[in-house]
Amino acid sequence: MIIYLKNIWETYATVFEGMAITFSYLLQRPITVQYPDRMKESVPETLPEKYRGRLMVDTELCTACGLCAKACPIDVIEMKGGRAEGKKGLRLIYFNIYHGKCMYCNLCVEACPAEDGEEDEHHTAIYFKKNFEGSSYTLNGLVEQFIPPDEARRRLKESEEIAAKRAAAAAETTKNSEAKQESDKPKDGGDV
Amino acid sequence: MNFALPLLEKLKQEMTSKTSEIIQADSKMPILKIEAKDIREAVKKLHDDPAFDMKYLNCISGLHLTQTKEDGTLDLLGFEVLYVFSSARDFSTIAVRVDLPEKNPAIDTIDDLYGSANWFEREVYDLLGVNFINSSDLRRIMLPQDWEGHPLRKDYKEQASYNGMPTTRPNEMESIRIE
Amino acid sequence: MITENDLQSRVEITPINGSEIEINMGPHHPSTHGVIRFILFLDGEIVVRAVADVGYLHRSIEKIAENLPYPMFMPYTDRVDYVAAINCNLGYALAVESLAGLEVPERATWLRMIGAELNRINSHLIAVGALAMDVGATTPFVHAIREREYILDLLEILTGTRMNNNYVRFGGVCQDVPEDFFKKTEKFLDHFVLFLGEFNRLLTTNKIFLERLINVGILTGDQALGFSFSGPNLRASGVGHDLRRIDPYCFYSDMEFSVPVGSGVKGTTGDSFDRFIVRIDEMLESVKILRQIMSKIKEGPIQSKIPRKIVLPAGESYHRSEAPRGELGFHIVSDGKSNMPYRIKIRTGSFAAMTSLSELFKGMMVADVVAYFASLDVVAPEVDR
Numbered sequence: 001m002i003i004y005l006k007n008i009w010e011t012y013a014t015v016f017e018g019m020a021i022t023f024s025y026l027l028q029r030p031i032t033v034q035y036p037d038r039m040k041e042s043v044p045e046t047l048p049e050k051y052r053g054r055l056m057v058d059t060e061l062c063t064a065c066g067l068c069a070k071a072c073p074i075d076v077i078e079m080k081g082g083r084a085e086g087k088k089g090l091r092l093i094y095f096n097i098y099h100g101k102c103m104y105c106n107l108c109v110e111a112c113p114a115e116d117g118e119e120d121e122h123h124t125a126i127y128f129k130k131n132f133e134g135s136s137y138t139l140n141g142l143v144e145q146f147i148p149p150d151e152a153r154r155r156l157k158e159s160e161e162i163a164a165k166r167a168a169a170a171a172e173t174t175k176n177s178e179a180k181q182e183s184d185k186p187k188d189g190g191d192v
Numbered sequence: 193m194n195f196a197l198p199l200l201e202k203l204k205q206e207m208t209s210k211t212s213e214i215i216q217a218d219s220k221m222p223i224l225k226i227e228a229k230d231i232r233e234a235v236k237k238l239h240d241d242p243a244f245d246m247k248y249l250n251c252i253s254g255l256h257l258t259q260t261k262e263d264g265t266l267d268l269l270g271f272e273v274l275y276v277f278s279s280a281r282d283f284s285t286i287a288v289r290v291d292l293p294e295k296n297p298a299i300d301t302i303d304d305l306y307g308s309a310n311w312f313e314r315e316v317y318d319l320l321g322v323n324f325i326n327s328s329d330l331r332r333i334m335l336p337q338d339w340e341g342h343p344l345r346k347d348y349k350e351q352a353s354y355n356g357m358p359t360t361r362p363n364e365m366e367s368i369r370i371e
Numbered sequence: 372m373i374t375e376n377d378l379q380s381r382v383e384i385t386p387i388n389g390s391e392i393e394i395n396m397g398p399h400h401p402s403t404h405g406v407i408r409f410i411l412f413l414d415g416e417i418v419v420r421a422v423a424d425v426g427y428l429h430r431s432i433e434k435i436a437e438n439l440p441y442p443m444f445m446p447y448t449d450r451v452d453y454v455a456a457i458n459c460n461l462g463y464a465l466a467v468e469s470l471a472g473l474e475v476p477e478r479a480t481w482l483r484m485i486g487a488e489l490n491r492i493n494s495h496l497i498a499v500g501a502l503a504m505d506v507g508a509t510t511p512f513v514h515a516i517r518e519r520e521y522i523l524d525l526l527e528i529l530t531g532t533r534m535n536n537n538y539v540r541f542g543g544v545c546q547d548v549p550e551d552f553f554k555k556t557e558k559f560l561d562h563f564v565l566f567l568g569e570f571n572r573l574l575t576t577n578k579i580f581l582e583r584l585i586n587v588g589i590l591t592g593d594q595a596l597g598f599s600f601s602g603p604n605l606r607a608s609g610v611g612h613d614l615r616r617i618d619p620y621c622f623y624s625d626m627e628f629s630v631p632v633g634s635g636v637k638g639t640t641g642d643s644f645d646r647f648i649v650r651i652d653e654m655l656e657s658v659k660i661l662r663q664i665m666s667k668i669k670e671g672p673i674q675s676k677i678p679r680k681i682v683l684p685a686g687e688s689y690h691r692s693e694a695p696r697g698e699l700g701f702h703i704v705s706d707g708k709s710n711m712p713y714r715i716k717i718r719t720g721s722f723a724a725m726t727s728l729s730e731l732f733k734g735m736m737v738a739d740v741v742a743y744f745a746s747l748d749v750v751a752p753e754v755d756r
Contacts, residue, residue: 011578018573022510031517048528050546073443078365098365105446105537106545128531139364152370220469221688248596251689253702253716274702276689280596280610283617287689308599308726315722319433334426334755343434344714 044130052104053132055097057146061114062125064090068108076102077126082159083166093159094152099134100142196284199244200224203286206241207234215289223274223287231275231290232300238277238286239305247280249302252312254320257291258346266346270294271322275302298323301330319344391419398427402505402741405751409728411737418740421732423725428755436715441467441681442541444715449535451699451717452753455494457486457530458694460539465620466690466701467541470683478671479543480621484664485556486529486538487621488657492563493522494695495603495650495657498748502647503574505745506583511574518566521559528552541681543674553665560658567654575651584647585638588731588743595641598730599723602697604747607633607649608641614693626663628656643746650748680710696720696748721753 033039044053055076064081076098081090106128114125136142147155197214200222204212212226212234226234238246253276257269271292278285290299301324303310313324314333321342324330331337340351350359397408406427412419432451436444448463449456461483468475475483500515523533529548530536538545574580590600595608605612613630615623631652633645685707691700697720704714724747732740 007578014577015579018510018577021569021573048531049549050531051527052531071443073439073446075365094370096365096368100364103446103535103537104532105449105535106531107443107446107537110540110545140367143364143368145368149368149370156370216686219686219688223687247593249599250691250698251599251700251702251716251718253689253714253718255704255714255716274687274689276700276702280593283612285689306599307594307597307730308723311722311726312599332426334429336426343431344437 044132047130050128051130051132052106052128054099054129054134055102055104055108055126056129057095057097057126058116059092059095059146061116062092062095063114064092065113067111067113068126071107071111073105073107074101074103077108080156082155083162084155084158085162091155091159092147093155094149095146097144097146098142099144100139104128196286197222199279199284199286202243203234203237203288206237221287223289225289225291228290228292228299231288231302234288235275235277235302235305238288245279245281246277246286248278248283249306249308249312250276250278250285252276252309252316254316254322254344256320256345256347268294268347271297271320273299273316273322292322296323297321298325300325301327303328318342321345390414396737396740398424402745403751404501404745404749407725407749407751407754409732409740411732411740413737416736416738418732418735418737421729421740423728425725425751425754428752430752430756432756433715433717436712438711440710441683441712444712445540446535446537448717449537450752451719451756452494452694452696452721452750453534454497454750455490455695456534456536457483457490457526457538458494458692459699460537461487461621462690462692462694462699463701464539464541465692466688466703467681467683469690470688470703470705471541471681473542473677474675475542476672476675478547478669479673479675481664481668482529482544482548482673483539484621484623485661485668486526486536486544488661488664489522489525489529489556491695492654492657493519493526495654495748496522498650498695499570499574499647502742502745502748503580506580506742508574508577508580511570514566514570514573518563521562525552525556525559528555540674542677543672547673553668556661557665560661564655564658567651571651575648581637581644583738583742584644584746585642587643587739588735588746589639590641590727590731592641594727598727600697600720600727601723602693602695602720603649603653604646604697604720604724606631607645609633614691614698618691620692622664622667623660625667626660628660631656643742646746646748682708682710683712691718694720696750696753697723717756719753719756721747721749721751722756724749725754 036043064079066079066081069077069079079095080093082093084091108126109124109128112124112126115123200214204214204224207230209227209230212224215223215225238244253274255272257272259267259269261267273290273292275288276285292299299322301313303313310327310329311333313327314330316322317324317330318332318334319342332339341348353359392413394411394413395408396411397403398406408424410422410424430450432447435447445460445463448459451459496515496519500512503511526536527533529552530538531546590608592609595605595610601612609632611630611632616630631649633640633649635645636648637644683705685705687702687704689700689702691698698718699720700718702716703712706713731743735743
């Protein structure tokens, strides 16, 4: 009987203790914030410096080396570089990122050798923006093309022309220098 | 890593068949390689003998042994099942390895000795197709019961569809290719 | 009133033939956390026999590993146990490093430990919160999630992400932290100790909560060992097994912390309440470890030089570390030629905990099934991998 009453007393006492704690939160400022319209400052501003938001690429800085695409475990990045008129080295032809598959693992950013020398959040050509909002109504909408398709087609054509020209020139020189050997395999002009 | 070489040597000596050998003896994990028919004897000894007192089964793992030939094709060499046990006293750990043939790989179950062995064995059975003889409940564990093949075999080809559902998804990147 | 004897006797009720009801609990059930299915055969409210069905979250991580170079598999280890991602990263990194003989700078090791211990607290908060929610107390879960939010904020500074951090790299970690991170962590730890006191008043002393857990799902030490339990589940059964102690990695051998062991404070050793209280105690131990790390960490490099192509020597090895859900073992086999593993088998604590269910559910009430299962802290993706 005593145990029975003691159980009842303990139940009430401990439940009311819990209630008191819960009640004390009524008098405090709420911990939750209403996203996004009631925030004092926008969320990206409150994020730490190296936050991994959306994956972006600086198409000017990028040297189209392709190391990021190689480092990616799930082939999120599809890119291609090619020669351009009046530019040394490679230029991007297209650069597509499929955000729907990206798992924000940072491996591509660590692989990127193109740095602009500044110590800010995007000192590499491929970088994570702090912005994390990027929902889309279709799966297709999650594929981001950093070079617009028309421009990409133009660049592809241009690089192909240059490559063909160089291949022809290379073939010419091979023919001239080694006239006996009939090798029509052109030297690697660009890596197109 | 406290993998215990002395315990392995002791076990090797106490086995009735003298075909067992210790491999990787100088590495971090020495392994006792025994024949498939001896597994019950060895595990019983480990479990019941107070000198070992291996009441704890860490893991049963398995793998498909293959070798790539010069022309790129695979030479299928059978299966390996690895048992890792720990002592309940000082938690020193030993590993026992069994090699099985490529055709009809089968080994005696140990699930009457260890409560957890059944699930570990089911996983090996499901993913590699190793049969555990006299197992109390040998069903697939990860994959559906009517799945074809055992995925962790090196020569595994995934079925194209399962119950009318395709097993691959179209790549969204295809739709925007310019080449 | 239910006495100790009644509790024992109710296990022995035999079913009336032909009156069994088969019910499916899950795969989408609020208390199965993820997708796990139990087929329960009931006699009234008592489980006669039970079959656990897993595999709904099988993502074939082990097969993926065979087709990826070692560094590229790192993000996948996050997904083995997403609640404690850094612990899984760490386990994998340690396994490969010990095989490849890679050095890790001192500061990187400290940072790894900070990440792992923060993640451990994080994971245990989810465990105790979800346990409370499964037995009917919703408020403590919200409190636990709130604290977890602070940890996620810290992890955000440390790693750049909130979950699935992919923080550890071979031979180091992916990024250094600003100095104010330590101040923030210090502040959080002070706050967290106070919070745990409040949490205990809110939940741990609550009579109704206690009655749901005490003497439910009792596992003796031998039973727990037989079911390959590890981590807090094994310790709750009175076995002082902690790989940070037995098989120290990182700098855990220099740390002063005790290993909480279940002693049946309210009921019997190894009951669900012991599994709960061991986790609460472990969070306090993690706080202790974190404070020690914070006092010892020094400036320095965070990444050592590693070869561009990691090829492990031929052979196999089993490396284990202490994740919040118990022993996390990586069985890595290398053929000595390729930069990809020949085989990786991941042994997880949740998988081992699942093996006990069919046995233990026998004779339990359905409500106790939920309490027992929640007390095991099983995370479905870790079971299926």
